[in-house]
Amino acid sequence: MKTTIKTSHSEIIFNIEVDDFNSFESLNALADVYLDLTHQIDENLSKHNVKVEYGTLTYSIDVITPEGLVDEETVFSKFVGNSTLEAKAVNFISNANMWCRANEANIWQDDENPLAENAAYLLCLHDLKYIPLYIELLLQNDLDHEVYQNDHIAALIEKHGICRNIVTLLAHRVGGACGQWGMDQVGQYQDQLLEYFEEHSEHRSLFLATGVKSVFDQYMGYQLWFEPIRVLANVIQDEKERADWLNEQQEHAEVHFGSIDFD
Numbered sequence: 001m002k003t004t005i006k007t008s009h010s011e012i013i014f015n016i017e018v019d020d021f022n023s024f025e026s027l028n029a030l031a032d033v034y035l036d037l038t039h040q041i042d043e044n045l046s047k048h049n050v051k052v053e054y055g056t057l058t059y060s061i062d063v064i065t066p067e068g069l070v071d072e073e074t075v076f077s078k079f080v081g082n083s084t085l086e087a088k089a090v091n092f093i094s095n096a097n098m099w100c101r102a103n104e105a106n107i108w109q110d111d112e113n114p115l116a117e118n119a120a121y122l123l124c125l126h127d128l129k130y131i132p133l134y135i136e137l138l139l140q141n142d143l144d145h146e147v148y149q150n151d152h153i154a155a156l157i158e159k160h161g162i163c164r165n166i167v168t169l170l171a172h173r174v175g176g177a178c179g180q181w182g183m184d185q186v187g188q189y190q191d192q193l194l195e196y197f198e199e200h201s202e203h204r205s206l207f208l209a210t211g212v213k214s215v216f217d218q219y220m221g222y223q224l225w226f227e228p229i230r231v232l233a234n235v236i237q238d239e240k241e242r243a244d245w246l247n248e249q250q251e252h253a254e255v256h257f258g259s260i261d262f263d
Contacts, residue, residue, distance in 0.1 A: 007048045011058040021065045027078050031088035037061055038095035055105045059115055073118040080126045093120045093133055100140035114141040121152040131165035135172050143179025150181045162196040164203055171207045174228045175214025183231045193235055208232055224257040
């Protein structure tokens with residue numbers, strides 16, 4: 001296994017050449033490289049004089065086999081189902097999340113993919129228990145330039161159906177993980193949510209509380225846009241109850257925000 005590095009002022013690319021892309025030994029060694037590279041992001045940036053610009057860093061980890069470049073989704077599809085490799089994938093994703101949170105910056109694999117997003121998506125497709133980790137990744141990245149996240153979330157819903165973890169994911173899709181298409185996506189699943197909440201009213205409360213907190217966290221320090229709160233309220237079918245709930249959220253918002261945009 002050989003690693004070469006290319007850099008520019010705000011980009012660092014690690015090319016990892018592997019001959020064997022199938023054995024556990026090779027995949028385990030590759031997983032360790034992912035861990036090392038994401039554990040030492042700041043050190044690598046300093047060493048190679050790469051800067052974070054405008055809150056954005058491209059930190060590409062490219063795996064190259066004799067057949068050519070292998071994308072992150074294909075790499076981590078090899079990890080799924082093996083407890084050792086899955087645990088290392090979780091640590092890789094957590095490392096990326098922690099760096100973003102500590103630096104208040106976005107980290108990208110390439111122009112279209114946040115680093116570790118495909119890895120987190122594949123883990124979630126395999127097991128719902130990874131959804132909170134995926135939500136954390138979405139919250140740490142710039143979804144105003146989302147490309148595949150809408151499709152990934154749709155695939156997760158197709159695989160797992162509406163359930164507690166999916167409800168939480170969709171709640172954040174109105175708030176901090178809204179991006180370009182979040183509110184539209186929640187609207188697409190409104191009928192399924194309403195049907196689900198008829199039998200799981202406690203999860204409707206979870207959806208509303210999680211969504212409001214996510215929206216407030218997203219806009220804290222800025223003018224609050226109230227439309228996402230209205231989108232959340234669409235799961236309240238009784239008109240009076242919905243109106244009362246919206247008034248309550250407006251009162252809470254007026255306490256925390258100096259200005260509210262109701263348009």
